[in-house]
Amino acid sequence: MKGAILFDSTKCIGCEACVAACKEKHDLPAAIDPKLTAYTWTVVEQRNKAFVRRLCMHCESPTCVSVCPVEAFRKEPSGPVVYDASRCIGCRYCIMACPFDVPKYQWDRTTPIVQKCNMCADRIAVGKEPACAAVCPTGATIFGDRDQLIGEARVRLKAAPTTYVPHIYGLEEVGGTSVLMLSSVPFPSLGIRPDLPVTPLPTLTWKALSKVPDVVVVGGALLYGIWWITNRRIRVQEALAQEAAKKG
Amino acid sequence: MRKDAEAMNDTRWPEITFWRLVFLVLAATGTVVAILRYSRGLGATTNLSDQFPWGLWIGFDVLTGVGLAAGGFTITAVVHLFNLKRFTPIVRPTVLTAFLGYVFVILALLFDLGQPHRIWHAIVMWNPRSVMFEVAWCVMLYTTVLALEFSPIVFERLNLERPRRIVRAISVPLVIVGVILSTLHQSSLGSLYLIVPMKLHPLWYSPLLPVFFFVSAMAAGLAMVIVESSLCQRAFNHHLEMDLLEPLGRAMVVVLSVYGILRVQDLARRGALLGLRRPGYEGSMFLLEMGLGVLLPIILLAIPRVRARQPGLVTGAFLAILGFVMHRLNVSVTGMERAAGVAYFPSWMEIALSLALVAAGFAVFGLAVRYLPIFPEAPHRASGVEAPAWLLARSASMVAGGSPEPLSPPSAPAGVK
Numbered sequence: 001m002k003g004a005i006l007f008d009s010t011k012c013i014g015c016e017a018c019v020a021a022c023k024e025k026h027d028l029p030a031a032i033d034p035k036l037t038a039y040t041w042t043v044v045e046q047r048n049k050a051f052v053r054r055l056c057m058h059c060e061s062p063t064c065v066s067v068c069p070v071e072a073f074r075k076e077p078s079g080p081v082v083y084d085a086s087r088c089i090g091c092r093y094c095i096m097a098c099p100f101d102v103p104k105y106q107w108d109r110t111t112p113i114v115q116k117c118n119m120c121a122d123r124i125a126v127g128k129e130p131a132c133a134a135v136c137p138t139g140a141t142i143f144g145d146r147d148q149l150i151g152e153a154r155v156r157l158k159a160a161p162t163t164y165v166p167h168i169y170g171l172e173e174v175g176g177t178s179v180l181m182l183s184s185v186p187f188p189s190l191g192i193r194p195d196l197p198v199t200p201l202p203t204l205t206w207k208a209l210s211k212v213p214d215v216v217v218v219g220g221a222l223l224y225g226i227w228w229i230t231n232r233r234i235r236v237q238e239a240l241a242q243e244a245a246k247k248g
Numbered sequence: 249m250r251k252d253a254e255a256m257n258d259t260r261w262p263e264i265t266f267w268r269l270v271f272l273v274l275a276a277t278g279t280v281v282a283i284l285r286y287s288r289g290l291g292a293t294t295n296l297s298d299q300f301p302w303g304l305w306i307g308f309d310v311l312t313g314v315g316l317a318a319g320g321f322t323i324t325a326v327v328h329l330f331n332l333k334r335f336t337p338i339v340r341p342t343v344l345t346a347f348l349g350y351v352f353v354i355l356a357l358l359f360d361l362g363q364p365h366r367i368w369h370a371i372v373m374w375n376p377r378s379v380m381f382e383v384a385w386c387v388m389l390y391t392t393v394l395a396l397e398f399s400p401i402v403f404e405r406l407n408l409e410r411p412r413r414i415v416r417a418i419s420v421p422l423v424i425v426g427v428i429l430s431t432l433h434q435s436s437l438g439s440l441y442l443i444v445p446m447k448l449h450p451l452w453y454s455p456l457l458p459v460f461f462f463v464s465a466m467a468a469g470l471a472m473v474i475v476e477s478s479l480c481q482r483a484f485n486h487h488l489e490m491d492l493l494e495p496l497g498r499a500m501v502v503v504l505s506v507y508g509i510l511r512v513q514d515l516a517r518r519g520a521l522l523g524l525r526r527p528g529y530e531g532s533m534f535l536l537e538m539g540l541g542v543l544l545p546i547i548l549l550a551i552p553r554v555r556a557r558q559p560g561l562v563t564g565a566f567l568a569i570l571g572f573v574m575h576r577l578n579v580s581v582t583g584m585e586r587a588a589g590v591a592y593f594p595s596w597m598e599i600a601l602s603l604a605l606v607a608a609g610f611a612v613f614g615l616a617v618r619y620l621p622i623f624p625e626a627p628h629r630a631s632g633v634e635a636p637a638w639l640l641a642r643s644a645s646m647v648a649g650g651s652p653e654p655l656s657p658p659s660a661p662a663g664v665k
Contacts, residue, residue, distance in 0.1 A: 036298075037298065038298075063443060066375075066377045066378060066443070067378055067379070067380060067443060068375055068378055068380075069370050069375055069378045069380035069381035069383075069384055070366075070369040070370055070373040070375065070381075071373055071374065071375040071378075087366075087369060087373055088362070088363055088366070089361050089362070089363050089364075089366045089367060089369050089370065090361045090362020090363040090364070090366075091360075091361060091362075091380060092301040092302065092362065093378075093380050093440070095298060095301040096301045096302050096444070097443045097444055099446060101298075101299075104298045105290075105298055105301065105362065107289070107290060107291030107296070107297065107298070108289065108291050108292075109289055109291075110286065110287065110288065110289040111289075111362065111363055111365075112289065112290065112291075112362045112363075113362070113363075193446065195446055196446065197445070201443050201445075202377065202443070204442045204443055204445065204455075205377075205378075205379050205439055205440075205442045205443050206377065207442075207455075208379070208435070208436070208439040208442060208458050209376075209377065209379060209382060209436075209439065212382065212432060215428065215431055215432055216428055216432075219427070219428045219431060220424060220428055223325070223329055223424045223427055223428070224424060226329050226330060227328070227329045227331070227420055227424070230329070230330055230331035231331055233331075234331055
């Protein structure tokens, strides 16, 4: 099973039980920051009379996994994108690159680490659902198999086409995410980026990176060739000069 | 200030000159900031935030620093691969600049990384899909190459004949490896930003970012050689080889033109030029960068009369460097601000530390010139000027030692085995 979260904005009442559960599960300070920080991994925002959750989207082809030079991020087959703080060197490329602006830094510490929602990977590993899904009183946040949740989302869109905007956010964005969202208002008005391509972002850098072997081989051969030619030209000239000197 | 008196001065305490005072102030402030940064953390000392995680230390110290050190690979390639041996006299100062440049980039990184004590992780924990991983490896390897390319100068000073010969034997492959590594990471610094198409402003985001970073670094590297030679002339009374620097100015016209045409063509193709009809903040910064830092130096350096004289040549090169710095800062700061939703301006501590690193680079360069044979030709060429005593002593010892030198042979065919 590939775990995923379906968040249905129309069912959310903004009670923030998910935030509290997340704080408790991960031993985070109880004070809730208004936006995602290293100490608040999920928030519920009210926008245009609708509630929307912010949390790591757990991309299928995660940008953070691809950019991290020391492989501190990993996409688990069970769905979550997890972070191993013991590998992190603190370059903050993940924070800079994430299309959803999710990874956050402990700016107040002297040796900070990156923090973000990990979909309660340890709970999933023992067959439980993430803390936020477990406590949600209205079923706005539910956990399940990604394919099944996509099916469920399609059923809801079909059953109430006037309630929802006809889009499952996360189905295709940046190659798909393991957090799917439904909404009654257009996603941009929830502050959710509408402009993401359907191709995973790591393909953009891979296009450049995959040329490295070519540069090494072609460049090496070319440079050696240039040296060989210019060097030979000098030696020929020398030899000619010597011969001329002998004759003259 | 900047008199050769300092070199002749044999007393234990060097006299206080204006530039030494500047250096002392910058070094002292930098030391204080360094202590604060490590004791209080990045949040307390920088204006970085979750919205703006990369600031001056990445944009200037790393992106710009690496680019300005690009003279190392271009000049070594010109002399050792293209065998244009007449440029030999500028190889040593250029390799020294490049080596110091990379060392100071790594130093700067140690301040910027949140977990600097784990910088070695990149050696053992691999992610070949990460541009940053590739940059890390290239910078590590190329710094090693530069150290080796520079080592003969130290071996020469210490009269170590054997290691000198070993490095000389591998000098051509070393230069080839250096050029390849430079091509890779100079361009990859641009590739770092390929992954943020929605965050970087369309005036700077382009699939061609790696190409732009590479080509502009070549121009900046050449410009640095010109400006640095001019500074050396003033600081060390070193003769300015206008006959060598003028062709570099000419090469810059070609490289900058290629760069400018590529940039404008790419913007036109992507329709981003239209936004410039009413330039806002980003548009103005872009016009400043391209006008002052690309177009103006092209015009100046393209005029033979301007290029052939020191003030014109140095002005053109200086403007190109300025344009290069502006490009890197526009990519890393200006172009990212709108998407971040916050304006970023570095804290005084970020600026102070960057300045201190630059000052330290200058100081180490000065020391190296003083104690190592960086300008081997100087005594002969500068004979008209009062040559400092140490230089004369050096030249005497070199004439006595008189063996050919590996990476910058004094006579043309010496590099040939």
